[in-house]
Amino acid sequence: MRAIIFDFFGTLTDPSAELLRKETIQATAAVLGVEPERFWSAMASSFPQRIVGAYGGTRDTLRAVARQCGTDPDDERLDRAVATHHAGAERVRTPRPGVLAILDHLRAEGYLLGLISDCSSELYEAWPETDYASRIDAPVFSWREGHRKPDPRLYATAAARLGVPAAECWFVGDGGSREHHGARRAGMRPVLVTNAAYPGAGGLRTDPDSYLPDHRIDEVDDLIRLLGSSHDNK
Numbered sequence: 075m076r077a078i079i080f081d082f083f084g085t086l087t088d089p090s091a092e093l094l095r096k097e098t099i100q101a102t103a104a105v106l107g108v109e110p111e112r113f114w115s116a117m118a119s120s121f122p123q124r125i126v127g128a129y130g131g132t133r134d135t136l137r138a139v140a141r142q143c144g145t146d147p148d149d150e151r152l153d154r155a156v157a158t159h160h161a162g163a164e165r166v167r168t169p170r171p172g173v174l175a176i177l178d179h180l181r182a183e184g185y186l187l188g189l190i191s192d193c194s195s196e197l198y199e200a201w202p203e204t205d206y207a208s209r210i211d212a213p214v215f216s217w218r219e220g221h222r223k224p225d226p227r228l229y230a231t232a233a234a235r236l237g238v239p240a241a242e243c244w245f246v247g248d249g250g251s252r253e254h255h256g257a258r259r260a261g262m263r264p265v266l267v268t269n270a271a272y273p274g275a276g277g278l279r280t281d282p283d284s285y286l287p288d289h290r291i292d293e294v295d296d297l298i299r300l301l302g303s304s305h306d307n308k
């Protein structure tokens with residue numbers, strides 16, 4: 075096994091930061107001048123389209139969703155809303171404690187690291203400025219690719235960009251978006267991060283996976299032990 079492909083939210087990010095998602099979206103609503111609960115609902119219901127890029131970038135997305143809510147923000151208001159929205163998204167993607175050092179360790183061990191994230195425009199736009207970017211060899215974003223998990227094309231793209239056959243890739247995720255089903259079908263070796271130390275985190279997953287991988291770990295740092303004990307880990 076030469077590569078490890080990670081899910082992003084709830085896997086590399088701090089699962090407890092998911093609890094901030096609603097309040098950050100509502101902070102954006104306040105700047106746009108849209109009723110917060112209505113805006114939250116509109117953002118939630120547009121999620122499937124937003125993560126495959128159908129709304130465009132963050133600025134176009136916020137304008138479109140505000141209009142759906144009956145408000146047409148002017149440019150100045152929209153500028154402030156984009157800034158507020160990006161600041162909120164940064165809070166939601168706070169790294170899981172210790173995860174950056176784990177990524178450094180895995181790279182030092184010689185693994186190539188990839189990412190497959192079902193994400194909207196915010197993560198794609200901010201990625202190069204994040205602490206994750208320099209540690210991930212091949213990030214694959216649903217927003218950019220126009221497909222969401224468990225679409226086989228995302229897994230094939232990640233493996234191809236790493237230059238590694240899918241059969242030599244671990245896929246590590248907290249089990250949203252039927253991602254392990256997709257990883258197994260792609261020929262990768264799935265690992266579930268249970269987030270057992272984060273009560274309620276499982277309830278925040280979108281479209282949870284019914285397939286339960288053989289390999290299960292509570293924390294991402296347990297991955298180091300799992301890889302070390304894997305017999306064909308060459």
Ligand SMILES: [Mg+2]
Binds near residue numbers: 081
């Ligand atoms: Mg996840």
